[in-house]
Amino acid sequence: MDTAADRVTITRHHHGSSGEYHAAVAGSNAIGRLTWTEQGNVRAAEHTLVPSEIGGRGVAGQLVEALIADARKHGFRIDPQCSYVAAAFKRHPDWADLRA
Secondary structure: OOOHHHOEEEEEEEEOOEEEEEEEEOOOOOEEEEEEEEEOOEEEEEEEEOOHHHOOOOHHHHHHHHHHHHHHHHOOEEEEOOHHHHHHHHHOHHHHHHEO
16 A cells, blocks of 8 residues: 555756766655766666665665666666666666666
């Protein structure tokens, strides 16, 4: 059952050759982040950080899914330097075409 506390909103923040995806959970001030840097047509996913107060809700997975969706939409590839993103690629062989 979907409750307000389970709702996650993902926003994108692009700053030149780097950026972040932010995940906000309804009812919390904590923000989950996936940070990346860009070189050419590749975004290196560097860190996925989810504060403990919003952990256990699939926030990190939703951040990676937003990155994957953007890669498909905008045509860039991903270098999964972050261990969480690398593990997600292993769980999703259908993403192999996006790996740099």
